[in-house]
Amino acid sequence: MxxxxxxxxxxxxxxxxxxxxxxxxxxxxxxxxxxxxxxxxxxxxxxxxxxxxxxxxxxxxxxxxxxxxxxxxxxxxxxxxxxxxxxxxxxxxxxxxxxxxxxxxxxxxxxxxxxxxxxxxxxxxxxxxxxxxxxxxxxxxxxxxxxxxxxxxxxxxxxxxxxxxxxxxxxxxxxxxxxxxxxxxxxxxxxxxxxxxxxxxxxxxxxxxxxxxxxxxxxxxxxxxxxxxVSNPVQxxxxxxxxxDGAGNLWAVFLGVRTLPGVLLHNLGRETFLSPVVQDAAGWFSIGNGGIVGLEMEGPLPGEARPYTRDWKPSYIEGKRDPHWCFVRGFDASLIHFDCTDAAVRLAFGPDISTPSGLYALALRRQEGFLCEFSARVEFPARIYAADENSGKNSGVRAGLTAYYNDSYHYDIFVYRDGVCGTNDPWRLGVSKRIHDMEAVVASVDLPESLLQVGGSGLAAVDFRIRSDTEWYVFEWKAGGTGWAELGRGKTAGLCTEGTYHMSFTGVLFGVFASGCLNFFGSEPDYPVSFSDCAYTERD
Structure with a gap:
């Protein structure tokens, strides 16, 4: 065979x-x-x-x-x-x-x-x-x-x-x-x-x-x-x-993890593996080679495996959301809108994504390989808000990309303003880390006025990118025709299942988010933040 x-x-x-x-x-x-x-x-x-x-x-x-x-x-x-x-x-x-x-x-x-x-x-x-x-x-x-x-x-x-x-x-x-x-x-x-x-x-x-x-x-x-x-890369x-399979062969699907090199840590989550099942003369069977499987295998497949690219750009079809997108606990249409005309994810400012309950302005897709990139362009309201110290609405805002394990473990890159903001205050770029009950902005820089691509709409634009390998998540940005610049990085090991403070069973996802609150001049737009050119690319 x-x-x-x-x-x-x-x-x-x-x-x-x-x-x-x-x-x-x-x-x-x-x-x-x-x-x-x-x-x-x-x-x-x-x-x-x-x-x-x-x-x-x-x-x-x-x-x-x-x-x-x-x-x-x-x-x-x-x-x-x-x-x-x-x-x-x-x-x-x-x-x-x-x-x-x-x-x-x-x-x-x-x-x-x-x-x-x-x-x-x-x-x-x-x-x-x-x-x-x-x-x-x-x-x-x-x-x-x-x-x-x-x-x-x-x-x-x-x-x-x-x-x-x-x-x-x-x-x-x-x-x-x-x-x-x-x-x-x-x-x-x-x-x-x-x-x-x-x-x-x-x-x-x-x-x-x-x-x-x-x-x-x-x-x-x-x-x-x-x-x-212990030396097998699959654990x-x-x-x-x-x-x-209908041709007399048995196959097993099962979970496994790919660990980071040299350590028993995994960030991608538990994944689905495949192996032939071997039966002996007595009718008992085992999976793989005496219970051992690998990354590269062979068997009497029902059909030849086709080349498959993990590269992804979301589809925008009216009434049919791209199946790679997912959301925490549910989908709130008042916070998230998929614009099929402009091929963009539009977000309202929602709750902090470290909040342990409720729904977020957060759209996610799974990280599927160690060496990968996730990127998007964010357009945000640089001029259309009002500062009102008495309104209680200006709680500070963030809009950007996240490497998200769960509400207690995520690394983020974003544009932001903290607290009550004057109309001429500079927007900043930040990288934050949430680990256990600790959260801090670990890197930040003013976004120069000359780099704000502000048009008549009052929207400015910044491109963000997260690059991942087995050691680091690297957070980069560019704006106004500049090249990519690194703003910060976080250890891959910080988003691994083994390091969580409670039993956890998931893996890292990449996503776009908007959080906080602004008081706008006039009527507030339904979805003031827009993400376009979302893309996931694997390098391995």
Whole structure:
């Protein structure tokens, strides 16, 4: 059988907890999205390597209430399955609904409102047996036993049709979770993750003659783990799902991280990887080469991997937002507008993006590689505000670019004024860092009057760029025909998951933002700040 080369990760950047299903020659994949909207992105592929976003299962804010969702909360660990002409996505909303199911007759949506399932735990998965029985599997505690729990449900209403029973405790690793049930040659296979989604992560396998057990562990467990492969550039492998490609081959999608060189730190988030599954004579299987995978791999792909550029400029199509954009907890049309005529993102001045709740004037897209750039031109109101010390409206304003992990971890470059501003006061350029509960402007410079490209509209323009590598985020600006000048930089390690003060599961995103408040002469424009020429480019 012909093997074809491909490169991991197949869905780079913050795209964790993948699940996959096949319908004919088409494969569909869904990943976790946590507090980001739209959420639960669904991808399509015909070769398992080139994945294109086609929909979001959370595409109406009314489906889930994320108003109070903190960083790395929200929607955890979805599973996608196809049965009897319908697609099903199970997911845990840890900020409200709990375990639930969404449905659609097409992977392109629209997706239904979620129906809750009265089974505890996280990481829900559906398995449809040969007779159509729908089994619902989670990580949960049942009658004092922790591990994997199973029930029979109505997948349309979410109603339980059996008691919830404990079926497996794993192999002894902490936090047995992310269970998936399969059936091969009349036997039921249970695959789950253990060890936590960090550097002890592993995937283990069990099988039984009944979905209820008892389950026998695979003699070569774990079937996937890099816990002892410390020199491998891929770490934290686990949380896998398996799909039959229709030609007799099994494949696994799973999460992993690419670490910074020489240290166990990662900033890109947990990404989606792909590997062939190898079965032995006894019917057991392992992922990769004895549980080890790499960045460069090969296997009997359903089709040849196509060259793919990560370079991106947003599309502006009326009624169809570019699928790479995302927002924290939801989208506020009074703060953000996508101008399809002028190909620009227009923002009102919104809340501080370090505020731990609410919606922002902030539009983001994922960082997908170490060596990359994100840039945009910002036009801002240099002349159209009024200073009024008694109005209470002039709280200072910022508008610029951000390398954003969450509200407690981000580096920003921006134009700004602090406090009450006189009409002739100079605008300044600044770089700020937010780490834990500390935030400061670490570099600033007056923006010379001669560099303000002010036209009759009263708007001035500055170009910003963030360049990233494995050591630094570098913040640069230019205006008035000048070349790029560095204003400041921040350590890449400062935006890594391992350094956060709480459990976090996401990765760095780049974005445009506007925050603060100004009192304008006359009527205030709806969206006084505009970002054009937004672009993301990878150099590796």
């Amino acid at each position: 012909k093997t074809l080369p491909y490169r991991n990760p197949v869905v780079p950047g913050f795209h964790p907890d993948p699940s996959v299903c096949r319908v004919g020659p088409d494969f569909y994949l869904v990943v976790s999205s946590f507090e980001f909207f739209p959420g639960l992105p669904v991808f399509h592929s015909t070769n398992l390597v080139n994945w294109e976003p086609i929909s979001f299962a959370w595409h109406r804010e009314s489906q889930f209430d994320m108003a109070g969702a903190g960083a790395s909360r929200g929607l955890f660990a979805p599973t996608i399955r196809f049965h009897a002409g319908e697609f099903f996505i199970t997911v845990t909303d840890v900020s409200g609904t709990g375990n639930c199911i969404l449905r659609s007759g097409t992977p392109y949506g629209p997706w239904s409102d979620p129906v809750p399932v009265a089974q505890g735990g996280i990481d829900p998965s559906l398995f449809f047996d040969d007779d159509g029985t729908a089994f619902f599997c989670t990580n949960a505690e049942v009658d004092g036993s922790t591990g994997i729990a199973l029930s029979v449900i109505n997948p349309v209403t979410g109603a339980l049709r059996s008691p919830v029973r404990h079926i497996c405790a794993g192999t002894g690793g902490r936090w047995p979770e992310a269970p998936h049930l399969y059936k091969f040659d009349g036997l039921y296979y249970l695959m789950l993750a253990e060890g936590g989604t960090e550097y002890g992560h592993m995937e283990t396998l069990f099988r039984s003659e009944s979905p209820w057990g008892p389950y026998t562990p695979c003699p070569t467990n774990p079937v996937l783990s890099h816990r002892d492969a 934290c492998t686990g949380h896998a799902d398996i799909v039959d």
